[in-house]
Amino acid sequence: MAQAQSRLNSVQPTLRHSSRLSIIGGVVLAAVYAACWWLVDTDASLLEALWFLPGVGVIGAIIANASGTGGGVVFVPVFNALRDLGVMSLDPLQVVAVSMGIQSFGMSLGALRWTDRLYHQHDPGRLEARAVPRDYWLVCALVLALSLPALLTTQRLVPFDGQAVLLGYKTFSILLGLALIVATWTFNRAIPERERLAPVDLAMLALIAIPGGALTALFSVGIGELVAFYLFLRHYPVVLCVGTACVISAASVIAGLAWHIGQGTVQWEVVLLAAPGAMLGAFLARPIALWLGARKLKTAGGAWIMLSALYLLWLNRG
Numbered sequence: 028m029a030q031a032q033s034r035l036n037s038v039q040p041t042l043r044h045s046s047r048l049s050i051i052g053g054v055v056l057a058a059v060y061a062a063c064w065w066l067v068d069t070d071a072s073l074l075e076a077l078w079f080l081p082g083v084g085v086i087g088a089i090i091a092n093a094s095g096t097g098g099g100v101v102f103v104p105v106f107n108a109l110r111d112l113g114v115m116s117l118d119p120l121q122v123v124a125v126s127m128g129i130q131s132f133g134m135s136l137g138a139l140r141w142t143d144r145l146y147h148q149h150d151p152g153r154l155e156a157r158a159v160p161r162d163y164w165l166v167c168a169l170v171l172a173l174s175l176p177a178l179l180t181t182q183r184l185v186p187f188d189g190q191a192v193l194l195g196y197k198t199f200s201i202l203l204g205l206a207l208i209v210a211t212w213t214f215n216r217a218i219p220e221r222e223r224l225a226p227v228d229l230a231m232l233a234l235i236a237i238p239g240g241a242l243t244a245l246f247s248v249g250i251g252e253l254v255a256f257y258l259f260l261r262h263y264p265v266v267l268c269v270g271t272a273c274v275i276s277a278a279s280v281i282a283g284l285a286w287h288i289g290q291g292t293v294q295w296e297v298v299l300l301a302a303p304g305a306m307l308g309a310f311l312a313r314p315i316a317l318w319l320g321a322r323k324l325k326t327a328g329g330a331w332i333m334l335s336a337l338y339l340l341w342l343n344r345g
Contacts, residue, residue, distance in 0.1 A: 212322075
């Protein structure tokens with residue numbers, strides 16, 4: 028009896044809910060946000076015209092941090108649409124810059140929320156598994172070691188045909204989203220989640236890291252989406268799939284934003300208005316994702332990727 032009680036006490040700390048890491052990180056992000064208001068010049072009339080952007084930030088961050096796909100899958104279509112409607116006059120490079128700026132706040136808080144969950148997981152349900160911290164950080168380190176140099180190099184050195192790259196990338200996203208939905212409701216439906224990361228999956232993540240980093244440089248989204256959906260397809264726990272994708276996306280957009288700041292392509296009014304909503308959405312995303320459950324989350328994520336890809340292709344059809 029005493030031995031059983033000792034085992035219970037040893038696992039009990041992992042069952043307690045915690046948001047300590049995200050609260051501390053949120054305070055730091057709030058301080059950085061306040062400093063941005065002080066350091067950058069803003070246009071009061073533009074701020075007034077873009078009053079609706081905090082709501083866009085909330086919605087975008089919930090979708091991005093619940094699925095791990097990165098806020099670019101929301102912000103790029105939205106800002107392209109606003110440009111085409113004449114609401115904002117952002118060119119494509121500025122759209123990428125503001126998307127990275129908003130995600131630097133939202134994805135960072137989301138990454139902290141999921142990492143908190145990694146160290147305070149509940150008992151897994153039927154067919155579910157616990158995410159292993161070693162696997163979590165191994166995925167993040169491996170992908171970032173390869174994707175960040177690719178991102179930074181692409182920003183500085185690589186000329187590209189934006190239309191051709193967009194067409195290829197979003198076509199791939201449509202196929203990936205469809206494959207995820209099919210896998211979720213067929214051969215992954217009644218099998219247990221994988222408990223430990225397989226060597227073949229590390230090799231595959233290394234292969235997608237470099238093109239994923241390059242795509243993130245061009246569109247502010249790519250590497251997080253690819254990591255999340257590959258791990259989802261391979262049927263790993265939600266915390267591993269979404270948490271690692273959020274950490275990787277956050278580090279990527281922060282690194283990418285530095286170049287845009289140096290180039291002067293950041294429309295700060297957009298970032299400053301949308302960032303608080305993005306942080307709120309990031310805080311809400313994790314419980315929403317866990318409430319949905321793995322199957323519904325994968326289905327919703329796959330559907331969103333397909334629909335956003337189709338919309339981006341439609342916007343750039345000319």
